[in-house]
Amino acid sequence: MQFLRRSLVGIFLLSVTLALFAWAGNTVRLAVQERMNAEPRSFPQRERVLSVNVVTVTPEVIAPELVVFGELDSANRLDVRALAGGTIMEVSPNFVDGGQVEAGELLVRIDPRDAQSARDRLIADLRDAEAEARDAERALTLAQDELAAAGEQATLRQQALTRQQDLSDRGVGTAAAIETAELSLSTARQAVLSRRQAEAQAQARLDQAATRLDRAQLNLADAERALQDTEITAPFAGTLADVTVSQGERVTPNESLGQLIQKDDLEVSFRLSTAQYSRLLGEDGSLINAPVTVALEAQGLTLMAEGQVTRESAVVGDGQTGRLLFAQIDATAALRPGDFVTVSVTEPPLRGVARVPATAVGANETVLVLGDENRLSEVDVEVLRRQGDDVLIRAPQAYGQQIVAERSPLLGQGIAVQPIDPNAAPVVPEAPEMIALEDERRARLIAFVEDSRMPPPVKTRIIGQLEQDEVPSNVVDDIEARMGS
Incomplete structure (x- = not known):
C-alpha cells in the first residue's frame, strides 16, 4: 500500500514537471514568433561632430624665401710667391699661419746682394750711354758747322767763276782763269758732299747713342724691379694661411710661400x-x-x-x-x-597670396572651407611656394574664410565640425553672481555640507566660501539642489 502511494506521488510530480516544461516551451515559441513578426524599430542616429583647428585665409603681400646651403669664401685671396730666387734673410713675425698683417707690411726679404750688384753695373752702363749720347750730340753739332762752312766756300767759288765769265765776255779775262775757277768750284762742291756725309754719320751716331741710352734705362728699370722683388709686402690687410717657409731657407722664383686672405x-x-x-x-x-x-x-x-x-x-x-x-x-x-x-x-614679393599651414592643403591641392552650419566644403587652391611648415597659396574664393588647419582622413566635404581657432582671443568667464546669506540659511547649508560624503578638502573649500559675507550664487544653488533631492 505504501509502495503504491509513493509510485502515484512520483507519477504526479513527473506529470507536473512535464506540464511545466511544455508551458515554458510554448511561452518561448510565442515570444520568438512575436519578435519575428514585429516591425523592426529604428533608433535615431546622432551626427558625429569633430573638433578641428581652423585658420583664416588672409591675402597679403609676401616675399618668399629660398633656403639652400652654401660655402663661404674670400672674394680677395692672394698667393704669396717668391718673385726672385735666393736665401730668405728676414721674415716678419706675423708671417705665420693665422697671422694678421696690414697693407704694405714687409713679409719676407730675400738676399738682395746679387740684385744690387746687377743694378750697380747697369747704373755704370747707363752713365756710359749718357756720355756717348752727349759726345754724339756734340759731334753732330760740329759736323753741321763744317757743312755750313763748306757751303759758304762753294758759294764763294761760284761767285769767282761767275766773275771770271763776265770778264771773259768783256774780252778781259782768259780761258785759263775760267778753268781754274771751275776747278775750285768743283773742289768746294766735293767738300760740301763730304761734310754732308760726315753730318749723316754724326746723326746716325746720335741715334745709336739714344737707342743705347734707352736700352740702358730699361735694363736699369728691370734691375730696380728685380731688387724690389726681393722684398715681399702685403698688398692689403688680411690673414695668412698655408705658410711654408722660414728664415734661412732658399727659395726659387715663383715658389709658393703662403696665402693672404682678406x-x-x-x-x-x-x-x-x-x-x-x-x-x-x-x-x-x-x-x-x-x-x-x-x-x-x-x-x-x-x-x-x-x-x-x-x-x-x-x-x-x-x-x-x-x-x-x-x-x-x-x-x-x-x-x-x-x-x-x-x-x-x-624672392621678389608676391601679391594676393595667403600663408597657411602645409597640413591644410591636400594632395590634390584643395582646402576644406568652413561654411554654413559649420559644414566643410572643398575648394581648389594654387600652391605657389612651400616655406618650411607653411605654404603660400592663391585662392580668391577662400579669402576671408576659415579653413581646416590640419586635414585627416575623417574630414571631407559636407561633414559638420566644431571649429577651434588657436589665434582667437581667449573667452574670459563671467564672474559669478554674489549673494548675501541669512544666518539660518547659512547654518543649514553648512550643516548639509558637513554631513555629506564630500572629500574633506572639498568640504573645507565650500565651507570657507559659505562663511564669507557674500557667497557665489551657483554654489548655493548647487547645494540646495542636492538638499532637495
Whole structure:
C-alpha cells in the first residue's frame, strides 16, 4: 500500500514537471514568433561632430624665401710667391699661419746682394750711354758747322767763276782763269758732299747713342724691379694661411710661400635649381640683386650676416644641374672662409597670396572651407611656394574664410565640425553672481555640507566660501539642489 502511494506521488510530480516544461516551451515559441513578426524599430542616429583647428585665409603681400646651403669664401685671396730666387734673410713675425698683417707690411726679404750688384753695373752702363749720347750730340753739332762752312766756300767759288765769265765776255779775262775757277768750284762742291756725309754719320751716331741710352734705362728699370722683388709686402690687410717657409731657407722664383686672405671681404656660393633660379630673374631676363641672409648654427649659437646676390657662374659644371650663384655678404668677425652655412634668398614679393599651414592643403591641392552650419566644403587652391611648415597659396574664393588647419582622413566635404581657432582671443568667464546669506540659511547649508560624503578638502573649500559675507550664487544653488533631492 505504501509502495503504491509513493509510485502515484512520483507519477504526479513527473506529470507536473512535464506540464511545466511544455508551458515554458510554448511561452518561448510565442515570444520568438512575436519578435519575428514585429516591425523592426529604428533608433535615431546622432551626427558625429569633430573638433578641428581652423585658420583664416588672409591675402597679403609676401616675399618668399629660398633656403639652400652654401660655402663661404674670400672674394680677395692672394698667393704669396717668391718673385726672385735666393736665401730668405728676414721674415716678419706675423708671417705665420693665422697671422694678421696690414697693407704694405714687409713679409719676407730675400738676399738682395746679387740684385744690387746687377743694378750697380747697369747704373755704370747707363752713365756710359749718357756720355756717348752727349759726345754724339756734340759731334753732330760740329759736323753741321763744317757743312755750313763748306757751303759758304762753294758759294764763294761760284761767285769767282761767275766773275771770271763776265770778264771773259768783256774780252778781259782768259780761258785759263775760267778753268781754274771751275776747278775750285768743283773742289768746294766735293767738300760740301763730304761734310754732308760726315753730318749723316754724326746723326746716325746720335741715334745709336739714344737707342743705347734707352736700352740702358730699361735694363736699369728691370734691375730696380728685380731688387724690389726681393722684398715681399702685403698688398692689403688680411690673414695668412698655408705658410711654408722660414728664415734661412732658399727659395726659387715663383715658389709658393703662403696665402693672404682678406677675411672681411667674404662671399657665399650656393646652387639653385633651374626653377628656383628663374624666380630671381628680372623683366629683362637678367639676375636681380636679391638680398640674402647667411646663418651658421653651432651648439645653439647662430651667427648671421646680410648680403646680396652679385653674379652667377658662366657654366653649369660637369655632372651638375641648376645654377651656381655668388652673393657678397657684409663683414662679420665670426664667419670664416670655408664655413658651410645656410643661405636664405629673398624672392621678389608676391601679391594676393595667403600663408597657411602645409597640413591644410591636400594632395590634390584643395582646402576644406568652413561654411554654413559649420559644414566643410572643398575648394581648389594654387600652391605657389612651400616655406618650411607653411605654404603660400592663391585662392580668391577662400579669402576671408576659415579653413581646416590640419586635414585627416575623417574630414571631407559636407561633414559638420566644431571649429577651434588657436589665434582667437581667449573667452574670459563671467564672474559669478554674489549673494548675501541669512544666518539660518547659512547654518543649514553648512550643516548639509558637513554631513555629506564630500572629500574633506572639498568640504573645507565650500565651507570657507559659505562663511564669507557674500557667497557665489551657483554654489548655493548647487547645494540646495542636492538638499532637495
